[in-house]
Amino acid sequence: MTDYVGVSGRKIRSRKQGFFRRLGRQWQLALMSVPILLYVLLFNYAPMWGWVTAFQDYKPKKGMLGSAWIGLDNFKWLFGRADFINSIRNTLAMSVINLVFGTVSAIVLAVLLNEVRQRAFKRTVQTVTYLPHFLSMVIVVGMAQNIFASNGAINQLLLSVGAVKEPVFFLGEGRYFWWLVGVINVWKEVGWNTIIYISAMTAIDPALYEAAAIDGAGRFQKILHVTLPGIKSTFIILLIMNIGHLMEAGFEIQYLLGADVVMDWAQTIDIFVLKYGISKQQYGVATAAGMFKSIVAIILLVAANFVAKRMDENTLL
Numbered sequence: 137m138t139d140y141v142g143v144s145g146r147k148i149r150s151r152k153q154g155f156f157r158r159l160g161r162q163w164q165l166a167l168m169s170v171p172i173l174l175y176v177l178l179f180n181y182a183p184m185w186g187w188v189t190a191f192q193d194y195k196p197k198k199g200m201l202g203s204a205w206i207g208l209d210n211f212k213w214l215f216g217r218a219d220f221i222n223s224i225r226n227t228l229a230m231s232v233i234n235l236v237f238g239t240v241s242a243i244v245l246a247v248l249l250n251e252v253r254q255r256a257f258k259r260t261v262q263t264v265t266y267l268p269h270f271l272s273m274v275i276v277v278g279m280a281q282n283i284f285a286s287n288g289a290i291n292q293l294l295l296s297v298g299a300v301k302e303p304v305f306f307l308g309e310g311r312y313f314w315w316l317v318g319v320i321n322v323w324k325e326v327g328w329n330t331i332i333y334i335s336a337m338t339a340i341d342p343a344l345y346e347a348a349a350i351d352g353a354g355r356f357q358k359i360l361h362v363t364l365p366g367i368k369s370t371f372i373i374l375l376i377m378n379i380g381h382l383m384e385a386g387f388e389i390q391y392l393l394g395a396d397v398v399m400d401w402a403q404t405i406d407i408f409v410l411k412y413g414i415s416k417q418q419y420g421v422a423t424a425a426g427m428f429k430s431i432v433a434i435i436l437l438v439a440a441n442f443v444a445k446r447m448d449e450n451t452l453l
Contacts, residue, residue, distance in 0.1 A: 265327025
């Protein structure tokens with residue numbers, strides 16, 4: 137037992153010495169990372185001290201040290217509220233729609249652009265699809281309100297082809313809201329999301345396409361058996377990261393597009409936090425809701441990473 141402990145201790149010391157030796161050789165890179173490290177600590181970890189207010193009846197005048205400690209009462213109050221449960225439902229529903237539509241559309245567009253041989257046309261399409269990413273969400277929502285209005289372009293098109301007999305109230309019926317948010321997100325971000333997939337496709341060995349052509353594979357078969365497997369690892373990594381953001385369905389679209397008649401479908405956890413934390417000044421409740429969102433996001437991220445590791449795929453951790 138003593139020998140085993142001794143050997144283990146020597147291995148640990150050897151690893152530590154190896155780490156500090158490599159750190160010493162790369163001290164320039166370590167020095168360059170210090171400002172980023174300080175930024176993350178200051179703006180990402182230091183504010184976590186405020187999570188204490190989730191367990192308090194927080195009063196701004198008394199501060200965190202003077203406010204009464206109430207334990208889990210804020211969390212119990214949250215899960216007794218129907219509007220908070222609805223906000224969880226809305227957040228997850230819109231996140232899943234954004235994830236599925238966004239991922240599929242980005243991969244399809246990237247594959248199509250990868251198959252284009254005329255560089256001028258390819259660059260034009262890329263530029264046109266990238267541009268909406270840089271538009272303000274206020275502008276995007278304003279455009280969507282005009283397009284999906286009762287007398288907007290979509291309703292005019294549906295009426296002209298006889299698909300509907302009267303205009304559809306897209307902006308005032310809750311059953312359309314989630315899908316409307318998904319369509320807006322795809323239109324705004326599909327071009328930007330294709331960048332990393334196109335980059336992954338450029339790294340695929342051209343010899344694989346040549347070998348597939350020798351075997352008689354057509355263009356579709358090359359996509360199916362060479363291109364898609366070639367971006368599989370990139371897809372898995374991005375999927376894990378996106379699953380970690382399932383509790384973040386967005387804020388701007390829902391806040392700007394959501395009216396009172398669709399609030400039961402539009403309110404996300406972020407809007408709930410804004411309403412109770414700023415408007416109603418129930419800071420402990422708002423902090424508890426945000427804390428719940430963060431913890432669930434961490435659990436989802438770790439679970440997705442664990443599943444990917446068990447399937448022998450590339451992982452983040």
